[in-house]
Amino acid sequence: MTVAVKCPPRERIIDAARDLFRKHGIKGIGVDAIAEAADSNKMTLYRHFGSKDDLVFVCLKEAAAEADAFWEGIKAANPGDAKAQLRDWVRCAGEFVTVEHCNCELLDAAAQLVEIDHPARQFVEELRNLYRVRLVELCRAAGAADAELMVDALTLLVEGARTNWRSAGPGGAATRFVKVAEMIVDDFLA
Amino acid sequence: MTVAVKCPPRERIIDAARDLFRKHGIKGIGVDAIAEAADSNKMTLYRHFGSKDDLVFVCLKEAAAEADAFWEGIKAANPGDAKAQLRDWVRCAGEFVTVEHCNCELLDAAAQLVEIDHPARQFVEELRNLYRVRLVELCRAAGAADAELMVDALTLLVEGARTNWRSAGPGGAATRFVKVAEMIVDDFLA
DNA sequence: TGACAATGTTACCGATCCGTAACATTTATC
DNA sequence: GATAAATGTTACGGATCGGTAACATTGTCA
Known part of the structure; x- marks a missing residue:
């Protein structure tokens, strides 16, 4: 069981994306991996950010x-x-x-x-x-x-x-x- | 018509690969593009180098x-x-x-x-x-x-x-x- | 010319990846 | 508790990519 308060998915996705972009490079990581690392899913990711490019921009x-x-x-x-x-x-x-x-x-x-x-x-x-x-x-x-x-x-x-x-x-x-x-x-x- | 003497495909592929790896990164360029830039084809590339990793190594x-x-x-x-x-x-x-x-x-x-x-x-x-x-x-x-x-x-x-x-x-x-x-x-x- | 090696062409397989559709589930608000 | 919004799940489409198979073409040397 996790003690930490769960942030809203948008923040979790941004945090995970920044971490993974830095580690693997922009082209080195996929949106599926980002969504999974954020303990979310690809659909929610695309509802908040229209595309991978937009996510990079944010x-x-x-x-x-x-x-x-x-x-x-x-x-x-x-x-x-x-x-x-x-x-x-x-x-x-x-x-x-x-x-x-x-x-x-x-x-x-x-x-x-x-x-x-x-x-x-x-x-x-x-x-x-x-x-x-x-x-x-x-x-x-x-x-x-x-x-x-x-x-x-x-x-x-x-x-x-x-x-x-x-x-x-x-x-x-x-x-x-x-x-x-x-x-x-x-x-x-x- | 090209005047330059055409090197054997192996050299042309290596030259093209080094150029494109440098410009786009290893993951940023595909073997098809390398073969085409070398004025060759993917089959010949794979006959000289067993895999993309081998080509990178060479x-x-x-x-x-x-x-x-x-x-x-x-x-x-x-x-x-x-x-x-x-x-x-x-x-x-x-x-x-x-x-x-x-x-x-x-x-x-x-x-x-x-x-x-x-x-x-x-x-x-x-x-x-x-x-x-x-x-x-x-x-x-x-x-x-x-x-x-x-x-x-x-x-x-x-x-x-x-x-x-x-x-x-x-x-x-x-x-x-x-x-x-x-x-x-x-x-x-x- | 004939034979053989090297190279080129086309098509395909499986995996991965970006992005979407349809539907189920949870959460928040009244 | 009812309603609606947000989120999660599954599946799929289209594109790209690494790698292979089968066959056609070119070049080389005897």
Whole structure:
């Protein structure tokens, strides 16, 4: 017997979908498996989300909302201190790379959406731009000599960490992401 | 009428498969499409390669052989000069990220093989270890203070560049990979 | 030219997957 | 308890995909 209160099916389906999309990729998991993992069924899934593409879109939007909240949390936790916000960002990014349930599906999914004519593709590209602009502003506020290049470095590192974590796991280079990223930050702020 | 000399079907199939695996992912392309792109047919494909998994394996082995040749080329071009070899490696890695027909399918494919019980999975993991050991030795020979961490940084950067290139294209951070990586190298060798 | 190997063509099987239809069951609201 | 909405179950259709069988065609070499 399960003690946890059962959420409505829509939430359970979204949660299961985000988890499975992240683990197996968008094309790597079927709607039947998602519905079963959500302890629901395919019919209910299609009544809430008209298609698999729509479900993908909803998952991405929810992940984006969480990323927004996470960003606002960092800004609120270190009011006015850009350098502290930047270091906090690195630390949180490191957690998001290695911790199981994270928002990483955003960019991971984007890579799969490139070659496909997926309705969520434009949405992801706009998000990517937003995150970049935000981070550039933060680096500039922190006093970075070349904020654009600094964001390039951080972007490559965090995307690489995610890829490496997925393929190499805990024994790979991704576990040292924070160490490397902090070095880069110090380097650019020096 | 085509002027180019037609290779035997086996080579054409391998070339087409490597190209399409890289573009669409292993699960993203079917054997029919590969055979057609190779200007051949599915029957001939299955007579040369017993299964799609075998074809994947052969493609990975060929890409690994090319990576070996590329590595030996760097060592031969800068005999005895570890620092020059390292800078050459960065430059070549940058080309491999953005140039079309490259060996990048190795690690890209690895990420897809993780969750699948694929026969080539162990092969890819051994390759990853080999490349890491090689690069660590090179960094150590070049006088890196912390060769292990330096390889972590370079690994994350190059994997991130590949991911970013695939999803963001020429306008993304991947185009500045060489600039960032050279900075890292200088940083670790200082 | 004849014979044999390699390659191409067509059709098919079984499995999987997205999506839908029809009907049964549970849950909530009055 | 009655009614209606939400959810669950079963079955199916159409498409795709990995893989195979049978046969036709081309190329090669004696």
